[in-house]
Amino acid sequence: MSVSLSRRALGGAAVGAAAGVALGATAPTTSAAAEERPFRAATGHHAPRPNILFILGDDLGWADLSSYGSPHIHTPHLDRLARQGVRFTDAYSGSATCSPTRFSLYTGRYPGRTKGGLAEPIADKSAGLEPTHPTLASLLRDAGYRTALIGKWHCGYLPDYSPTRSGWDEFFGNFGGALEYYSKLGLFAEYDLYEGDATYKDLRYYTRILTERASEYVSRDHDKPWLLNLNFTTPHWPWTADGDEKTGAEITRRIKTGDRFALFHFDGGSINKYKEMVEDLDRSVGKVLAALKRAGRERDTLVFFGSDNGGERFSYNWPLTGNKASLQEGGIRVPSILRWPARIDGGQASDLPVYSPDWTATLLDIGGARPHPAYPLDGTSLAGHLLHGKKVAERDLFWRVRGERALRRGDWKYYRGTSGRDQLFHLTEDAREQADQAPYETERLAQLKAAWERIDAELLPYGS
Template structure:
């Protein structure tokens, strides 16, 4: 019996997609090896969740022009550490891209990125809201290991990412990378917290969790656009501004390295606020002015824009995000750096009220699938064959570990990572060992092991779901699988016992 394709639940997946109990039957696809990691080994047979060449999954076939291609190695090529372009959308739902099943939104640039790389169908954010996920990415650890990560999300200046904590940026910079962050930081406020205090050479963007796209006013009515640690005045549409900055950075890095004897690779964290509320698209100056008046009048929650937005407006914002990413990718291609740049795209958590999350239940802030499962795409032309689909469960801290390994940077032993490097899986054809993915937010808990997910919501009831075959989390198997439920609950509680306790409200 074939499983249901999670991107298109009305269509059965092709028989090549394995049954949940037969991980050994998952088919292989060869890919380019990363010489620096694989020790000169040639193209390896990839196992695990990558769909087989010649037998594309139903989800892959639905992307226009998407075909899972056989691998062609590049023997004799010397490997180099890649540039890393790590792109985050903000509150983008799991199925808000056309390559993930959206019936209305068209995202040709991200669809092309998926055709050129690996599209993950069971990838998760590190948490269910903005700042904890960013903590899990920057540190490679569960948000609950740091005081700043306990805020869900950070809403004031009392919490942040401690400057003495190692980060993806500080570790890569120590390994010789240039580092930059453009866009949303949301890991603390000045004067104590800043990207420039946590490993990024340069920063241009906003500190808070949201801002009005034209005025740059934040949740408390403060102006929130900075270059480094100084205010920067620009009242144009925010997505346009950070897109221009990203294009300039990519182009500038190419120019800076031209003619040098040794290339210095770079990390760019490009964090869009699109399509986060308020629901304002490029050109909506009248709606912008209304919100600004309400903010300046002291109206609580004016920026949340709860009386605004529509499906059409949300579509406009997501498609603008796609065009903006397309501009950055085009600049990367023109600069001659495309082959040796690893591009990563994901959302920071599940979608908001206008998102298309089908068939998942729940939204942002919930540990149901709709709150944490996110679209995720990875492309690295010189090392990863395109047209691949992975059904392996992965989450944000894994990408930190993966990028550190690929870049040749060593984690700090005093701050052990909670993620697992996927470099061997992606680049050397190694099987991913079964492991637990853990989440905790106030009032909810979740742990995934293989096909099974243990979940406790705010009602305090323990539930158990086979999320491979039941991604909508409707068939509670707790009564039928009591021993399994007990093991997963114990595993969750063992991890929770190592984390910081939430402060009393």
């Protein structure tokens, strides 16, 4: 990475690839970071409203891509996407688990503003995203977009909750938080592959099916701009790759015998199997992007790739501490890549702290949609910054989960984990959150703690 990168890019990013010297790590020679330059808006470009292809991996860790420093996982298609666009080094999910982050993305608001968002994650049929709540899809649809969601929904179950009740014209995918990749049996031993609100039978490997569906969608002759939320379940457990029918059959057998923990696959998986799944995700994204290019829509489509939360058991998160479900950096910092050739130059990196609700606000702004006045957004639109070079004012990024709290302001992060002890970290110098500055920065700690508590006071309490 260019030596002209800011101190935050070198310290806060803490990527093995991008900041190898600072971390004592060797940067992979294939890294997209090797020739990146600091982000700068190309203000002379103009284009109509874009199509939007928003892709999420599932439980993909911050450093699980070779462009983010993985020494053993190779992701050439996503690395190419990063070279063609902007790679965000300090990007975060809206929460530390699946469904709350999806709530924050679909609504542009803190998960704690809605009852369904209090589930961390949704694990039964008692909660979901209320169809009356405006969403990214419903607001863009009102502004003239076609909308579709392909893949994992995880914001409630039928008959009360569904993407087609919340603004998406089309839905093909699964409702629950996990499923066996072949049999499509979910957490309740139910068959969980749907087209609209009707079950759809296909016992092939799930990632293949989603890739085919998404490729078909982006290849259509649409009469309007479109939004496609493409939510892969890869590399979420169970740890089965394409071709692992035998493993899938054994997990399915256990599900059918009433083993409630079969899908969690505590007795399976490995670093090599995880690598296989992430590399399969990379190839799948590559196939969808190739279909988009063949359709002649690459230039005028805004593509975003990210993850719903930090990595899980076999993820590579170095140098971050923590994993999925934690508000430490490893639980919420995620790989995030944005490409829009018509408006944004490639080969760039941004160290701007951003998170899921910001992308909602940004896409609504770019798509010409207005938020509903009764449901103000908690995210900040980055459209002015990305397209016109406007400075983003310093603001607070807020997180709350049961037993943990966190708030980032600039380079500083306030964190209280399950120990109940307030801590303060300077992330550009200590991305691993090991050097607690709370004893020395008492005034700053008090300010950030008070800011967290002001936001928390506006949210629904747990148990409501």
